[in-house]
Amino acid sequence: MTDLAPRELRVLVAVGSEGGFSAAAAVLGMTQSAVSHSVRTSEGKLGAVLFDRGRSGATPTEAGVRALGHARRVLRLLEVMAAEVRAGGTGPGSLAGPLRIAAFRSAALHLLPRALERLTARHPEVVPEVRIVREVGRGTAGEVLDGRADIGIATVGTTSPVPSGLVGGVLVEEGYALVHPVGHPAPRTLPLVDWTENCTSYTREWWAAQEWLPAATVEAEDDGAVLSMVSSGFGMAVMPELSLIGAPPSVEITDLGAERPTRSVGYVTTPELARSLAVRALIRELRSRTA
Template sequence: MTDLAPHELRILVAVEEERSFTAAAARLGTTQSAVSHAVRACERKLGAVLFDRGRHGARLTDAGARAVAYARRILRLMAAMGPEVRGAGAAAEEVTGTLRIVAFRSVAAHLLPPVLARLTARHPGLTPRVRIVRELGRGTAGEVADGRADLGLATLDAAGPPPAPGLVSARLFEETYALAHPQGHPAPRGLPLVDWDENCGSYTRDWWQRQDWIPPATIDVEDDTVAVSLVSQGLGMAIMPRTTLLGAPPGLAVTDLGPRPPSRFVGYVTTPELAGTAAVRALIRELRAAPLPDGLRAA
């Protein structure tokens, strides 16, 4: 097989993101025929069809999804090569460039700000770019595996491999779940349940099934902040991880769920190759050194 050239990798990524050969050509400043020719060349070299073409535009095949994920990761390493090489042998490691981070909302709101403040103070040439990704399906780990992020803050199972193949992961802290309910309510466990889409996982499912006092959800929402707000207004109770309840609004009370509450681990995921880059190493150092808010304990 002949290796793919960098410009071919960029074309694959552009077609996937634009879902159109024509739009990808406009983005790259070339012609639609040049993009079509490059994609056909990539398919010939890889021995697989990468895109379904039709009236819907260009959609990735399963093989194409894997190819584009590799393309993004290779292009990211090429972008990191210059700063890494220039910083080799320096007395003080210089960290520059863009650092792409994905995180779910609660950890992005409560853990990342002080971490990034220290990181950028130590490395003013580094520009973090943070995206919030819902922890559903492949979640933040999927974004890293697909090459869209350098490091993701993710929920991790108590035991088992990283949440996506080909990644490395490490725990940062463990957080327990608690009962959120309106202040002053005499029997909060008897209230209707307010739930949100991300509030499910192997770390809570077994515990949840053993609780005969939890009713079916009366209100389901997409965002945990909405669930917290509804509970603070007296519309029910919710069972939530501690980071979600940090900085809770007035009117909300938090009660322990007993001596053995459910818990989950939160940590980081990255790729083996990016784990060795200066920017990702610097971020991991700050994450590990960060003081934890009340209610969380180091993993």
């Protein structure tokens, strides 16, 4: 049976976070040789090399990346266990400590604030820690899988399923709309401004079927940059509803009709943290916010 102690897990996480044995030793208050011995012991127990050693430091191997994700999640569960056991009871004081949230930009702007306001009003000892993560590639779900977040606000749904190893649910279904400079006589003739984001296969299929949509002239980092470019008259864009909340008066939003593409936005978390008091409380507030 693999039996890694919390101390060994902390060493692995420190090496992964600091990028080397010496830096991890400084953070942990250990000697470099003790850190190196701990990592070798963990590798022996797991039967895999976790770090590639080199002059520039230590880089996690593929097995190391998986091990670090599990290590962070186990250490976080130990923290949650201690906090909930110490607090006891079911009153406001039973929820305390950090709640780590990963969210993409428009969700952080328009879904989270009211939910967090109500959550912290009911549970003032909870301290939300929100990280804005681009919803590309593994996105916010990857932050949860890697143990860097307790819960992620992610694109989910039947055509964009919750990743294996996580649980989740849909909070809101948002449609896409055409956004263009206000008053333009032929907005569909404008250059297309776009940005990379996770979306459902249905959205991609719809996009590919639209002959009037040209290839993007400019691809921006996020939806805020896209909206700014459209506002300045640079071009048109097809954007989801959350991104268009609070759009400036210099842009016009045109409905794409009944066949418009949609995107499901929801939450993802681990099965273990889904039962924790703070995560359950936030999910309740998010569902109340979007009901």
